[in-house]
Amino acid sequence: MSDTLLDTAHSSTLNAHGLSSNATQRGRPWGLVVAAWAVALTALAPIGFLLLESWRAGWAAITAVLFRHLTVSLLVNTIEMTVLVTAIAAVLGVGAAWLLERTDLPFRRFFFVALLIPAAIPDFIETFGWVGVWPALRGLWGAVFVLSLAVYPFVMLPVVAGLRRIDQGREEVARSLGSSTLRTFVRVTLPELAVPIAGGCLVVALQLLAEYGSFQILGFRTFTTEIFAAFQVGFDAAAAAALSLVLVLLSAVLVRCEAAAGQGGRSLMTSEGLAPRRLALGRLRPFATLLALALVGLALVVPVGEIIRLLAHPGPALLPSASIWSPLGHTVLYAALAGVLAVSGATVVALCSHRTRGWLTRLPSAASLVPLAVPGVVVALAFTFMAEHYFQGRLYQTSTLLVVAYAVMFLPLALVGIRASLSQVPVSLNEVAASLGVRPLAQFFSITLPLIAPGIGVGFALVFLTTLTELTATLVLIPTGVQTLATQFWSYQSNLAYGQAAPYAAAMIVVAALPLALVSGLGLRRGRRS
Amino acid sequence: MLRGRILLLAGIVLTGASLAACGAPRGSASGTLTVYSGQHLQTSLALVSAFESETGIKVKVRSADEAVLASQLMIEGARSPADVFLAGNSPAIEAVAAKGLLSPLPPSTLSQVPGSDSSPQGDWVGVSARVAVLAYATHALASSQLPRSVMDLATPKWKGKIGLAPTESDFKPIVTSVELRYGHDAALKWLEGLKANAGGHLYPDNEALISAINRGAVELGVLNQYYWYRLAAQLGTRSMSSAVATFNDGDAGYVLSISGAGVLASTKQPAAAQRFVAFLVSPRGQSIIAHSGSFEYPIAHGASTPAGEPAFSTLHPAPLSVGELGTGANALALLREAQLL
Numbered sequence: 001m002s003d004t005l006l007d008t009a010h011s012s013t014l015n016a017h018g019l020s021s022n023a024t025q026r027g028r029p030w031g032l033v034v035a036a037w038a039v040a041l042t043a044l045a046p047i048g049f050l051l052l053e054s055w056r057a058g059w060a061a062i063t064a065v066l067f068r069h070l071t072v073s074l075l076v077n078t079i080e081m082t083v084l085v086t087a088i089a090a091v092l093g094v095g096a097a098w099l100l101e102r103t104d105l106p107f108r109r110f111f112f113v114a115l116l117i118p119a120a121i122p123d124f125i126e127t128f129g130w131v132g133v134w135p136a137l138r139g140l141w142g143a144v145f146v147l148s149l150a151v152y153p154f155v156m157l158p159v160v161a162g163l164r165r166i167d168q169g170r171e172e173v174a175r176s177l178g179s180s181t182l183r184t185f186v187r188v189t190l191p192e193l194a195v196p197i198a199g200g201c202l203v204v205a206l207q208l209l210a211e212y213g214s215f216q217i218l219g220f221r222t223f224t225t226e227i228f229a230a231f232q233v234g235f236d237a238a239a240a241a242a243l244s245l246v247l248v249l250l251s252a253v254l255v256r257c258e259a260a261a262g263q264g265g266r267s268l269m270t271s272e273g274l275a276p277r278r279l280a281l282g283r284l285r286p287f288a289t290l291l292a293l294a295l296v297g298l299a300l301v302v303p304v305g306e307i308i309r310l311l312a313h314p315g316p317a318l319l320p321s322a323s324i325w326s327p328l329g330h331t332v333l334y335a336a337l338a339g340v341l342a343v344s345g346a347t348v349v350a351l352c353s354h355r356t357r358g359w360l361t362r363l364p365s366a367a368s369l370v371p372l373a374v375p376g377v378v379v380a381l382a383f384t385f386m387a388e389h390y391f392q393g394r395l396y397q398t399s400t401l402l403v404v405a406y407a408v409m410f411l412p413l414a415l416v417g418i419r420a421s422l423s424q425v426p427v428s429l430n431e432v433a434a435s436l437g438v439r440p441l442a443q444f445f446s447i448t449l450p451l452i453a454p455g456i457g458v459g460f461a462l463v464f465l466t467t468l469t470e471l472t473a474t475l476v477l478i479p480t481g482v483q484t485l486a487t488q489f490w491s492y493q494s495n496l497a498y499g500q501a502a503p504y505a506a507a508m509i510v511v512a513a514l515p516l517a518l519v520s521g522l523g524l525r526r527g528r529r530s
Numbered sequence: 531m532l533r534g535r536i537l538l539l540a541g542i543v544l545t546g547a548s549l550a551a552c553g554a555p556r557g558s559a560s561g562t563l564t565v566y567s568g569q570h571l572q573t574s575l576a577l578v579s580a581f582e583s584e585t586g587i588k589v590k591v592r593s594a595d596e597a598v599l600a601s602q603l604m605i606e607g608a609r610s611p612a613d614v615f616l617a618g619n620s621p622a623i624e625a626v627a628a629k630g631l632l633s634p635l636p637p638s639t640l641s642q643v644p645g646s647d648s649s650p651q652g653d654w655v656g657v658s659a660r661v662a663v664l665a666y667a668t669h670a671l672a673s674s675q676l677p678r679s680v681m682d683l684a685t686p687k688w689k690g691k692i693g694l695a696p697t698e699s700d701f702k703p704i705v706t707s708v709e710l711r712y713g714h715d716a717a718l719k720w721l722e723g724l725k726a727n728a729g730g731h732l733y734p735d736n737e738a739l740i741s742a743i744n745r746g747a748v749e750l751g752v753l754n755q756y757y758w759y760r761l762a763a764q765l766g767t768r769s770m771s772s773a774v775a776t777f778n779d780g781d782a783g784y785v786l787s788i789s790g791a792g793v794l795a796s797t798k799q800p801a802a803a804q805r806f807v808a809f810l811v812s813p814r815g816q817s818i819i820a821h822s823g824s825f826e827y828p829i830a831h832g833a834s835t836p837a838g839e840p841a842f843s844t845l846h847p848a849p850l851s852v853g854e855l856g857t858g859a860n861a862l863a864l865l866r867e868a869q870l871l
Contacts, residue, residue, distance in 0.1 A: 070869045135745060139730065216734040225734070229697035229871055232597040233862055237605075377598060384605045393609040476602060480564050480611065481590035491571045491593060494737065497764070 036352035040364035049382035057238030093155025119153035120512025122469035124213025129303025155200035162196035198261035199416035206372035251373030314499025338406035346414035376473035414459030421455025461515035568596020621858035642811035654792030680783020684723025693748035696870035705861035721868035756825035779846035
């Protein structure tokens with residue numbers, strides 16, 4: 001009985017939604033389309049470099065690198081790990097978000113921040129900490145274990161934003177009609193979260209494809225570790241380019257899957273002015289609290305504990321010590337600028353592709369997602385190549401190019417969040433405005449922007465956090481003599497001076513608290529009232 | 531609404547302004563040298579600060595993996611911002627030299643070190659050396675049980691006992707050495723034997739390998755001597771659970787690997803750059819290398835040995851020149867053939 005009712009409720013919203021989307025099938029402003037393509041072409045430039053390098057190397061050199069047993073085992077490794085980690089991260093991320101947003105879990109503010117901080121711990125530090133505690137951690141299962149703990153916040157955050165936006169009324173209607181909590185979650189809540197879940201999973205999967213440091217520590221070989229090996233042993237940009245193209249293909253497949261999964265997403269705005277209603281966990285409350293505590297312990301306390309242990313017992317100083325303030329300042333500046341740039345670009349691309357079907361408007365959004373899967377060092381060498389060949393080396397090794405490279409690499413993180421919140425903006429508002437003669441730009445500022453503010457906040461935070469910990473592209477593109485927290489950490493860590501590396505790791509985690517505060521304090525809360 | 535709009539506009543203006551400020555032309559101000567260094571940070575920084583105080587010439591160091599720096603230099607070509615390249619191993623700098631990117635060094639610099647330790651074309655000069663040794667877990671093995679040749683490590687006796695770091699750039703010279711002495715086929719068989727013996731114990735770099743040996747995860751492995759001495763400096767010699775030993779004198783695995791420096795042909799400050807490279811092989815520079823805690827051997831005539839290590843003059847490595855080690859292209863092909871890469 002309740003099943004049929006639920007289905008009817010769904011199909012009616014679907015119909016309403018379908019009607020209104022058809023109604024908005026109008027042309028986009030040309031300025032917007034041109035801007036979106038400009039962003040997408042910048043984002044695709046590294047892939048152009050890969051094609052050029054492979055072309056120059058010739059087919060024989062590429063087949064010699066690609067068509068071997070090793071490639072097959074790398075492909076199996078990469079796909080197995082990506083699928084397993086993404087699936088586990090999705091379960092952890094959605095579960096945590098639901099507990100935080102829909103139940104009376106105690107200490108929710110604490111748990112929100114504590115569960116989010118692992119996003120700010122570089123994956124290689126998370127791994128470094130875990131291997132220090134559990135040296136036997138290796139191979140596929142070691143990678144799956146550590147990386148799942150490191151990446152689930154990238155699913156949790158967009159899902160939290162989604163849960164705060166969607167209409168809770170329908171969940172309550174479902175429950176009042178006798179649907180169990182679990183059933184309501186699966187049949188009502190989950191479908192509405194399709195866009196943020198698919199987006200979060202995509203971001204996780206793309207990052208895993210490009211992950212290097214963790215797998216290096218765990219001795220797990222993927223395409224990306226092999227690309228680094230090609231550089232390290234062979235100074236072989238062509239082999240690295242050929243291997244990178246495989247990653248590009250894999251990421252194109254992922255982007256396609258995400259587009260398909262996200263298409264079912266539908267939503268209504270939250271009811272105005274109502275406080276969130278939470279489900280009483282009852283006897284399950286202690287159990288749920290323990291689960292949340294366990295996740296905090298595994299993902300946060302163990303790696304941070306290892307860093308604190310190193311801070312407390314640094315051992316003898318092997319290397320000349322350096323000030324932490326200049327790296328700190330540069331890191332924050334770069335991360336903030338990259339965040340603003342990526343969010344601006346992502347907003348343009350998302351607006352252009354939002355609720356349209358033409359390739360001209362949709363392609364920029366899909367294309368901008370791919371660079372996340374390309375290893376940082378490859379993106380950086382692509383920018384090196386372009387700066388030298390097309391700009392007479394003018395921008396090379398300036399902060400400007402470095403920030404642009406960060407923005408290109410991490411634009412997908414912003415794009416996913418912004419697309420998710422755009423998908424939840426009711427079409428009718430813009431239509432009413434349009435019928436009243438409000439111009440598109442004014443509509444954007446007065447209607448769309450305030451409504452997608454939470455998505456922009458989340459996007460900025462994710463780009464900021466990821467830029468904070470970026471290493472391999474930074475080493476190539478940073479102005480000579482300038483250091484970031486990550487480069488200093490690397491300088492010490494790669495020379496076995498773990499004690500001296502620890503303060504930089506700690507600083508990265510502390511700085512990450514800035515955007516977390518922003519997200520938890522401003523962006524998401526505002527969304528509830530507006 | 532208006533407030534949001536003003537904030538957004540302010541954000542855009544601020545970002546634009548900051549980006550413009552960041553975009554100031556790169557600081558290749560005359561009088562400042564740019565050194566691309568794949569050498570250990572402590573050695574580079576100690577050398578640079580001594581050079582600065584001696585000559586008054588400012589130096590900026592760009593520190594990264596030597597292979598990434600070599601790739602960068604090759605892409606940058608004639609417009610490279612670098613004046614000097616200081617590599618960790620000879621193949622990296624040979625690869626840069628092979629592209630014609632280095633300018634010749636004067637005899638006064640080259641004559642400071644033995645001729646076999648510098649570029650055969652005189653494009654770069656050897657600065658310091660590392661030697662490949664056997665590191666072993668002392669709880670598992672006594673020194674009398676150790677293999678005497680690197681070739682023995684591929685025999686079934688060591689199955690499941692060795693660790694390997696095939697993607698480590700320090701491993702390539704050893705592969706080259708084996709190939710030069712025994713030929714391609716024997717070298718491939720040897721690599722396949724090593725791979726089978728290592729099983730799952732493949733490590734990404736020598737830092738990971740020495741840590742694994744020291745904590746007993748594997749019994750032994752081949753790596754450059756300084757990794758062990760540095761770990762000992764970090765943990766304290768007495769708390770080490772591992773030790774190092776050399777192979778038989780002149781064994782194919784007893785390889786001396788040279789770290790070299792050269793001046794980029796594209797430099798706009800050739801005199802200052804040459805002066806920096808000359809400083810590296812001067813008595814002052816060599817003494818800094820011996821005492822900077824990097825545990826590499828300085829190689830200039832009459833240089834002293836880092837404290838705690840066997841004297842450089844007592845080593846009897848395989849008679850290989852850096853010319854023979856080349857860019858390591860053959861070793862790369864072999865590693866690929868053995869599916870280790």
